[in-house]
Amino acid sequence: MKTVLITGCSSGFGLETARLFLDRGWQVVATMRQPNDDVLPCSERLRVLALDVTDAASIRACLDAAGPIDALVNNAGIGLLGALEGIPVERMRELFETNTFGTMAMAQAVLPQMRERRAGVIVNVTSSVTLKALPLLAVYTASKAAVNAFTEVLALELAPFGVRASLVLPGRAPTTRFGENARSRMDGSIPEAYAELAGRVFAEWAQQPADQVTQAQDVAEAVWRAATDPQCPMRLAAGADALALMG
Known part of the structure; x- marks a missing residue:
């Protein structure tokens, strides 16, 4: 039985991805900064571990507890x-x-264990904003675009060892807590001079039909494909809006 470790499982994409892998027979190590049994109750094939991806000691402790990993899904993000x-x-x-x-x-x-076994896959979840520029997201886009480029190079480095690296690019997902959290971090980051622009942007987002945005299930399915199908493209769009941008 294969094991996947997923970061950022407290809600949204990570939570839905953990549930999907569980439903399809994998062992799942679901991680979050503050484990919550109400979100994902532990079971025979599910462990919920604490993890802060910005803390080296936390990463080491989590991986020591998790044991061998067949797939890593880097979903945690702000x-x-x-x-x-x-x-x-x-x-x-x-x-x-x-x-x-x-x-x-x-x-x-996780690379040393995967390289030594000559097997494994790393799936990095980024964003469709790296495909089409949007106002008010310059810093966020830069942080995700860097991961896109990093992953493409990583795939080349790992190919001789039978290890894969893939990208999943979700579109906008208004039904998750991500947008709410992003807004809560604004702290006056839209000066008065940009208020009119921000008003137009927020209005456009609010008017976007539900069938033209991304659902958490779309992302979970894309991650599943990236992790289990060696023949799939290295970049996978997730959600109707992201798919439209990928052409």
Whole structure:
């Protein structure tokens, strides 16, 4: 029986992905900063472990407890809305620490065991905003675009060892807590000069039909394919809006 470790399982994409892998017979190590049995009750094939991807000691402790991993899904991430002019540099660094460096650190930590077994897959969840620029998302887009480029190079490095690296690019998912969390981190990051632009952007998002945005199940299915189908493209879009951008 294969084992997948998924980061960021407290809600949204990570939670739905954990449930899907469980339903399809895998052992699942679901991780989150603060484990909550109410979200994912532990069972015979499910373990819920604490993990902060920005903390090296937390990563080591989590992987020691998890044991051998066949697939790593780097889903943990934070959002940030705002005009670049109004975003403090500390916020930018915080975003990159989780979205970019956290992803790299997790991949680096599992690679020795995968390379030695000459088997395994790393699936990095980024975003469709890297395919089409959107206002108020410059820093977030940069953090995810860096992971796209990193993953493409990583795939080349790992190919001789039989280990794969893949990307899943979700579209906008208003039904998850991600957007709500991103808004809560704005802290005045939209100066008055950008208020009109922000109003237009938010209005457009609010008017987007439900069948043209991404659902958590779309992302879970894309991650499943990336993890289990060696013949699938290295980049997989997830959700109607992301698929439209991929053409």
